[in-house]
Amino acid sequence: MATSIESMPETPVKKRNLVEMNWDPITRIVGSLGIFTKIDFENREVAECFSTSSIFRGYSIFMKGKDPRDAHFITSRICGICGDNHATCAVYAQNMAFGIKPPPIAEWIINLGEAAEYMFDHNIFQDNLVGVDFCEQMVKETNPGVWDKAQRTPCPNADKHGFRNISDIMTSLNPFTGEFYRETLQMSRLMREMFCLMEGRHVHPSTLYPGGVGTVPTVQLFTDYLVRLMKYVEFMKKVVPLHDDLFDFFYDALPGYEKVGQRRILLGCWGSYNDPDYCDYTYKNMGDWGRKMFVTPGVVVDGKLVTNDLIDINLNMRILLGSSYYDSWEGAETFVKKDPLGNPVDQNHPWNQTTTPRPQKRDFKGNYTWVMSPRWLDKRTGDHLALDTGGGPIARLWSTALSGLVDIGYVKATGHSVQINLPKTAFKPETQFEWKIPKWSNAIERDRARTYFQAYAAATALHFVEKAMAELHAGKSKTWTEFKVPDEAIGCGFHEAVRGVLSHHVVIRDGKIANYHPYPPTPWNANPRDIYGTPGPYEDAVQNTPIFEENGPDKFKGIDIMRAVRSFDPCLPCGVHMYLGNGRVLETKHSPMFGVAGHE
Amino acid sequence: MAAPSTKAPSPVKDVHILWITAGLGCDGDSVSVTAAEQPSIEDVLLGAIPGLPKVHLHNPVLAYENGDDFMKFFYQAEKGELEPFVLVVEGSIPNEKIKKEGYWAGMGTNPDTGQPILTCDWIDRLAPKALAVMAIGTCATYGGIHAMAGNPTGCMGLADYLGWNWKSKAGLPIVNVPGCPVQPDNFMETVLYLLYQVAGMAPMIPLDKQLRPTWLFGKTVHEGCDRAGYYEQGDFAHEYGSSKCLVKLGCWGPVVDCNVTKRGWMRGIGGCPNVGGICIGCTMPGFPDKFMPFMDEPPGGKLSSTAIGIYGGMIRALRSITNSTVNDEPKWRHPDPKLTTGYRPTTY
Numbered sequence: 001m002a003t004s005i006e007s008m009p010e011t012p013v014k015k016r017n018l019v020e021m022n023w024d025p026i027t028r029i030v031g032s033l034g035i036f037t038k039i040d041f042e043n044r045e046v047a048e049c050f051s052t053s054s055i056f057r058g059y060s061i062f063m064k065g066k067d068p069r070d071a072h073f074i075t076s077r078i079c080g081i082c083g084d085n086h087a088t089c090a091v092y093a094q095n096m097a098f099g100i101k102p103p104p105i106a107e108w109i110i111n112l113g114e115a116a117e118y119m120f121d122h123n124i125f126q127d128n129l130v131g132v133d134f135c136e137q138m139v140k141e142t143n144p145g146v147w148d149k150a151q152r153t154p155c156p157n158a159d160k161h162g163f164r165n166i167s168d169i170m171t172s173l174n175p176f177t178g179e180f181y182r183e184t185l186q187m188s189r190l191m192r193e194m195f196c197l198m199e200g201r202h203v204h205p206s207t208l209y210p211g212g213v214g215t216v217p218t219v220q221l222f223t224d225y226l227v228r229l230m231k232y233v234e235f236m237k238k239v240v241p242l243h244d245d246l247f248d249f250f251y252d253a254l255p256g257y258e259k260v261g262q263r264r265i266l267l268g269c270w271g272s273y274n275d276p277d278y279c280d281y282t283y284k285n286m287g288d289w290g291r292k293m294f295v296t297p298g299v300v301v302d303g304k305l306v307t308n309d310l311i312d313i314n315l316n317m318r319i320l321l322g323s324s325y326y327d328s329w330e331g332a333e334t335f336v337k338k339d340p341l342g343n344p345v346d347q348n349h350p351w352n353q354t355t356t357p358r359p360q361k362r363d364f365k366g367n368y369t370w371v372m373s374p375r376w377l378d379k380r381t382g383d384h385l386a387l388d389t390g391g392g393p394i395a396r397l398w399s400t401a402l403s404g405l406v407d408i409g410y411v412k413a414t415g416h417s418v419q420i421n422l423p424k425t426a427f428k429p430e431t432q433f434e435w436k437i438p439k440w441s442n443a444i445e446r447d448r449a450r451t452y453f454q455a456y457a458a459a460t461a462l463h464f465v466e467k468a469m470a471e472l473h474a475g476k477s478k479t480w481t482e483f484k485v486p487d488e489a490i491g492c493g494f495h496e497a498v499r500g501v502l503s504h505h506v507v508i509r510d511g512k513i514a515n516y517h518p519y520p521p522t523p524w525n526a527n528p529r530d531i532y533g534t535p536g537p538y539e540d541a542v543q544n545t546p547i548f549e550e551n552g553p554d555k556f557k558g559i560d561i562m563r564a565v566r567s568f569d570p571c572l573p574c575g576v577h578m579y580l581g582n583g584r585v586l587e588t589k590h591s592p593m594f595g596v597a598g599h600e
Numbered sequence: 601m602a603a604p605s606t607k608a609p610s611p612v613k614d615v616h617i618l619w620i621t622a623g624l625g626c627d628g629d630s631v632s633v634t635a636a637e638q639p640s641i642e643d644v645l646l647g648a649i650p651g652l653p654k655v656h657l658h659n660p661v662l663a664y665e666n667g668d669d670f671m672k673f674f675y676q677a678e679k680g681e682l683e684p685f686v687l688v689v690e691g692s693i694p695n696e697k698i699k700k701e702g703y704w705a706g707m708g709t710n711p712d713t714g715q716p717i718l719t720c721d722w723i724d725r726l727a728p729k730a731l732a733v734m735a736i737g738t739c740a741t742y743g744g745i746h747a748m749a750g751n752p753t754g755c756m757g758l759a760d761y762l763g764w765n766w767k768s769k770a771g772l773p774i775v776n777v778p779g780c781p782v783q784p785d786n787f788m789e790t791v792l793y794l795l796y797q798v799a800g801m802a803p804m805i806p807l808d809k810q811l812r813p814t815w816l817f818g819k820t821v822h823e824g825c826d827r828a829g830y831y832e833q834g835d836f837a838h839e840y841g842s843s844k845c846l847v848k849l850g851c852w853g854p855v856v857d858c859n860v861t862k863r864g865w866m867r868g869i870g871g872c873p874n875v876g877g878i879c880i881g882c883t884m885p886g887f888p889d890k891f892m893p894f895m896d897e898p899p900g901g902k903l904s905s906t907a908i909g910i911y912g913g914m915i916r917a918l919r920s921i922t923n924s925t926v927n928d929e930p931k932w933r934h935p936d937p938k939l940t941t942g943y944r945p946t947t948y
Contacts (some may be wrong), residue, residue, distance in 0.1 A: 023667030024709045024716075024750065027660045030627045034709065034716075054706040054716045055691075057624045058752040065750070067893035073880055074888070077745040078627025080781060106841075124634065132664060176642055189866060196870025201626050201860070204637065204780055206870075206877020208842075209895070214840040224869075285732050325702060357752060359702025362715055413697065421848030440877050479841030583752060 004055075017041045017104070018534035019553050024054075024563060028082045028129040031055065031572020033526065035565055036364065038544065041553055049535075049542035051526050052369040053572050056325075056357060062387045063516045067486055068094060068508050071358050075504065075518055076204040079149070081125075081571060083457060083547035085194070085497035086239050086504070086518060092274070094210035095503040098490030101485040104276035105476060106212035108468035111273045111294070112225060113198035113205070114495075115464060119204075119232055120191035121410060121498040122393065122450050126243075127173065127184035130447060130566045133559060134246060135181075142549045142559040146253045153249060166249045169175035169242060187235055194228045197221055207302040212480035215358060216545040217472055226465050229458060230380065234425035236455040240433050243451040247444045254548045261443030261541045261564030264302065268376060269386035269399035270313065271297030273460060278501065283340040283492070293403055294460050296495060298399030299387065300378060305402040306378065310494050313326070313376075315339065317519070318348045318384055320526040322373030322536075323366065323528040329354035335507045335515045336490055346377075350505040350517035373530035374523050388522045389500020390446040390538035391452030393571035394498060397435050410459035420455045423462070443541075443567035450569070463516035471590065487511050499523050525568045538565055608914050612653045612798050616685035617791075618677055618726065619659035622707035622719045622744040623691020624755050629737035629782035630661040631688060638782035652795050659688075661712055671708045678725045686794060687730040689723065692739040692746045695754030696720050699904060704753045708737035720761070732772045732794055734788055735759070741776040741811075742885040757885075761812060768902040772804070776811040781859055802948055810885055812857070821853035821872065821879045822882050824862035832920070834912020837903060844875050847905055851897045853879040854904070 005549040008377040019041060024034030057538055063074055072090035076083035088110055095102065132138060139147045150167035163169045172180035180371045192202045198215055200206030215221070230598050261275035273294035280289065290297050290310035298314060299306040307313060321328055329347070336345045353374075361369045375384035389395045397418050400406055404415035412419045420433045435452040438445040471477070486508065493504040502519030507515040527536035535543065542564050549559050639648070641662075644655050658673045665672075676682040694704035694719055706716025714765040727733055732854050738744035742757040759766065759774050767773055775794065777787045790813050796802035807815045824830055830836070830856075831843035837844040846849060846855065853861070854875045863873045872879045881891040891898075897905075932941040939945065 022709065025622075025660055025667065025670065025672050025707060027663040030661060032622050032705075033705065045721050054703065055622065056704050056753065057746045057755075059746075062746075062748040062750040067895075069895045070893050073894050074745060077626055077628075077780065079632045080626035083626065083628060128634075128662070137664070170639075175662070176645055185640075189635055189637065193866050193869045196865045196875075200872060200875045200877040201865040201870050203631060204882070206872040207875060209840050212840060214846070214878070216841060216876050218842045285601060315626060357702065359703055362703075416665075435753065448729045477841075478839075480839050482839065556670075557666070565927045 015273055016047060017042055019559060023558060023562070026562070026570065028132060029566060029570040029572070030079070031522075031570065033570050033572045035538070035542065035561065037558075037561065038058065039547065041547070044547040046542050046545045046547070048366050049539045050368060051528065051538040052362065053371050053526060055572065056359070056370045057328070058357065060355060060516055066513050068097065068506065068513050069499070071504075071506065071513065071516060072208055072210070078518065079497070080203055081121055082117065082498045083209075084113065084199055084205045084518070085502055087205050087208045088114060089493040089495040089502045089518070091208055091210055092375065092493030093491040093506045095491070096209055096283060096493065097489040097506055098479050098483045098485060100211050101280050102212035102276070102481050103476065103478050105217050105468055105471040106479045107274055107276035107279070108464050108471065109198050109213050109217065109479065110208070111217050111464045112461060113195055114273065115457045115461035116191050116198065118193035119454055119461070119556050122454045122457070123191060124188040125451050125569055126341050126447070126454070128175075128181060128188070131173040131181065131184070132175050133563050133566060134170060135175065135178065136167065138169040138218050138559065139170055139352055142551060143254075144550060144555050149253050150249065155245045157245050159239040161238040161245070162580055163242065163585060169246050185211050187232065190228050190231060194225050197225050203250050209480060211483050215479060217468065217477045217479060219472065221523055222465055222469050222472070229461050229465065230425055233458050233462070236422060236458055237425065237428045237431050240451050240455055243448060247448045250444060255394050255550060256546060257444065257548065258442050259546050260548070261446070261545060261567050262440050263388070263537060263541045265300060265441045266387050267390060267395035267398055267441065268501045269295065269298050269301040269389070269395040270494040270496055270501040271295055272396065277427060283311075286314075287312070289539045290494065291403070291516065294406055294408065294411070294463070295396045295403050296400045296403040296405050298312060298403055300395070300398050300402060301378065301385065305399070306380075308399070308403045310340070311339075313494070314503075315343055315345065315349070316377040316379065316494060317350060318346060318375045318377050318518070319350060320348065320373040320384065320539070321532040322530045324369050325360050325367050326372065327356040327358055329356070333542050335469055340490075342560065345376070350503065350519055351492075351507060351515065353515070353517050357412050361375045368527045373527040373536060374519055375530060378546055384532060386530070386534050386535070386537055386540065388525050389579045390441060390522065390567065391450060391567055392496060392498055392500040394441065394446045395448035395500060396455070397449050397453060398437060401435070401437055404596060408460070408463045410462050411456060417516060418452075418456065419461045422451065422459060424454065442521060443563045447566035485511050499571050500524065520571075521570050526572065527569060536568070538568060541568070612684060614656065615653045616656045616658065616677070616682050617684050617796065618674060618682075619657070619688040619690065620707060620719060620722055621660050621690045622722075623689060623926070624694055624705055625691025625737065625739045627661055627690070629787070630659055632781040633787055634662070634786045636675065636788040637867065638785040639788050641788065644788070644791065644795070646888055649719045649792065651799055651801055653799055664938050672724065674708070674726070677729060680729060684731040684798070685729070687726050687733045688736055689733065689740045689756060689757060689758050690736045693723065693757040693758055694745045695756065698754045704755070713738060722759070724760065728769065730768055731770045731798060732768050732775060733758070733762075734775045734777065734790070734794070736777055737782045738780040738882055739776045742887070744780055744887055747752040773807060774811050775805060775807065775813070776815070778883040779858070780810065780887065783863060784866065785863065786859070790816070796850060804815055804877040816859055817857045817883070819859060819862070821856045821858050821861050824859060825853055826861065826874050831908060832912055834905075834909040835916060841876065843876075845892065846876070846878050848897050849878055850880075850897060851878040852881045852891055852898050855898070855900070856881045856884055858883040
């Protein structure tokens with residue numbers, strides 16, 4: 001299985017002068033990512049791209065043998081910007097493995113926390129990290145011609161956001177000195193306060209548990225959340241049209257810009273926000289309750305929905321070694337031969353993964369990263385698809401739109417679009433935004449989807465506040481279900497981390513973790529060439545990206561490449577593969593405490 | 601500890617902060633710092649606080665520059681061309697000596713070999729030249745989650761790596777600001793203190809034996825917890841979601857040094873036991889192993905909570921009587937035509 005990987009063959013017919021250019025580290029993302037390219041300046045395109053991650057931690061090794069109840073506390077620490085997504089996903093997997101269902105208000109509280117996370121994280125990434133690639137300083141340094149044009153181009157939505165020309169938006173995005181940059185940073189704090197109301201602390205929550213939450217549901221809790229949410233709703237009425245203007249301008253100013261970061265439409269979304277009216281955490285019903293999520297799971301290939309069934313999605317996950325620093329687990333133990341429905345589970349499925357790190361020199365003709373290559377097996381064709389998440393929002397909106405299942409008033413999926421209905425706020429009227437399925441999966445559309453999904457998250461949060469308040473008003477304020485940790489069990493959780501698909505797979509034996517494998521979005525996006533030679537999505541999206549930057553090789557900033565890579569919202573701590581080894585054996589106690597007088 | 605004072609006030613006009621996130625971490629401390637408001641990162645960078653030198657921040661999560669343009673500051677610092685600078689280290693420090701080749705953590709590429717430059721090498725290059733060295737978050741301070749039993753990388757805290765008695769060229773010990781992640785304002789406030797110290801406006805930063813600022817880590821979680829009153833009355837939560845004391849559900853607050861219950865997470869909002877989250881000891885050198893499994897009652901808690909149960913139960917009963925008394929209004933507040941307050945009117 002350890003096939004050596006040949007570097008991408010150049011097209012022999014075309015004579016090319018390639019210049020090696022690399023960016024290590026890529027900044028304004030979370031984690032350590034290096035992008036190594038060969039650029040054809042004469043033909044103005046990227047010929048070859050390798051993506052490499054420079055950190056290994058080994059979570060799965062040190063999780064083995066630990067108490068399964070600790071999984072969410074530990075796995076939160078995988079990621080410093082979406083740790084709570086991990087904690088939530090781990091709780092989902094724990095709930096399945098322990099056979100429990102939390103009280104409805106606990107689900108609404110988690111949904112409110114996760115909505116706040118989406119609102120915060122997309123917000124800070126879009127305008128404090130990605131936004132800098134579109135700011136005055138950057139555009140002047142990379143495309144003076146575009147800056148000239150921006151100064152002459154009035155904003156079509158000026159009445160909605162207050163910026164007269166496109167250049168005014170760009171100036172406002174300058175780091176720290178830009179007014180909109182600072183407003184966004186401040187808004188990201190308000191959203192984190194909302195998050196802390198529900199999940200205790202950011203980014204590693206304190207109040208999540210298998211079986212529910214420790215958050216105390218009170219009128220004050222939801223009021224404190226709602227008043228902040230409405231400020232964000234108002235903010236969205238400015239932010240969405242602002243980004244539409246900015247992104248449309250790039251298509252207009254640089255004809256052909258749709259090619260930047262473009263790749264085949266291969267999108268995965270694992271669904272987000274469980275509906276307690278349907279979700280019972282049983283594996284056998286997972287397809288049904290998965291379709292009731294408020295972001296619909298789905299695999300979208302060439303613009304068509306292949307499946308929205310979480311069982312299907314689960315069974316066809318494959319982890320390929322790729323060009324990474326690990327040994328094969330071909331002959332290793334098969335932990336789960338069949339799923340609870342009797343379907344066979346592949347040896348390369350996360351439930352069965354055994355991973356052995358083999359640190360070695362970086363070699364772009366061989367192994368060059370700590371990230372493995374997750375793929376999704378399309379049974380219709382037998383292809384191992386290199387699905388991407390597009391940074392999360394584009395896949396979520398696309399999948400939700402095509403399934404056409406979500407319809408809660410504030411949000412409606414139509415089969416070809418997603419409508420987002422925001423109520424009147426202090427200074428702005430009721431507003432509808434409609435995200436329509438775009439023509440391409442490219443950098444600009446990934447970024448555009450992000451802004452629409454911020455509004456989507458706000459809209460769903462409005463729904464969740466209503467649902468939570470209804471429970472509270474009905475006197476149903478219990479937030480936790482007691483449980484026992486079984487000796488033998490398996491579980492899986494499916495969720496959407498901010499930047500895309502997230503799954504946690506756990507195997508419990510003798511009441512301890514025997515195997516645990518999380519698959520966050522970044523392994524899906526940042527992975528290297530797999531055993532079939534198929535490049536990972538970053539590599540694929542950057543290769544053949546045309547170069548629009550006006551600088552030559554001397555002052556080359558690689559801005560088009562940066563926009564392509566950052567459109568995926570890279571988060572490398574998640575990219576680092578996790579595996580399990582032997583840990584110390586701990587005493588298990590299921591119910592946290594017995595006896596002692598006093599009652600609630 | 602003995603305080604070698606910083607040099608006589610020689611006003612430093614510019615200070616660089618070189619921030620390495622390439623330890624074994626999650627970047628959660630950098631992200632956390634973007635939440636700080638007391639002071640905020642922009643307060644410090646834009647000169648909104650009087651008396652501070654001009655601060656130039658080089659942090660990969662926030663930097664405008666990329667790749668080599670970003671790395672050039674680190675090379676300049678190595679050559680002594682970026683004086684003075686404060687080095688911030690985030691993430692635990694892997695042990696690169698335990699294997700034959702390859703790397704656990706790297707930052708940037710060595711132009712001669714094409715291989716990543718080890719994070720450890722950067723620390724070796726920069727620490728001797730730094731005015732002060734800060735470890736942010738529990739990974740960098742003590743090892744943290746990635747240094748858990750059974751870990752493959754042999755990682756450790758910065759003081760384990762450089763030595764607990766290590767001093768910067770200006771005579772400062774390593775400054776540890778633990779927390780998983782760091783409480784946002786705790787870190788920015790410590791940065792502020794050091795900037796004042798550099799500007800000659802504050803004495804040597806007061807640190808405890810674990811190299812933590814004493815004013816931040818001098819109290820336990822329990823001492824600041826608004827649920828400690830329940831503990832005093834022996835009134836314990838038996839299921840999550842209760843607003844009572846969480847010690848029987850796994851809270852380690854009584855023995856953990858951290859101010860989160862006082863300070864909250866942001867603007868006083870959030871925290872841990874004060875909002876229903878058991879304290880798992882994430883600021884502590886013994887984290888996580890000495891606190892696992894997290895959801896069981898701490899072994900030492902049984903004795904003390906049983907003892908307090910007897911005393912507290914009695915106190916609670918007595919208080920409940922007094923409480924119901926003070927919940928009744930005095931009898932003279934009524935609409936009857938006769939005044940019964942004790943005043944004897946002579947004019948009406």
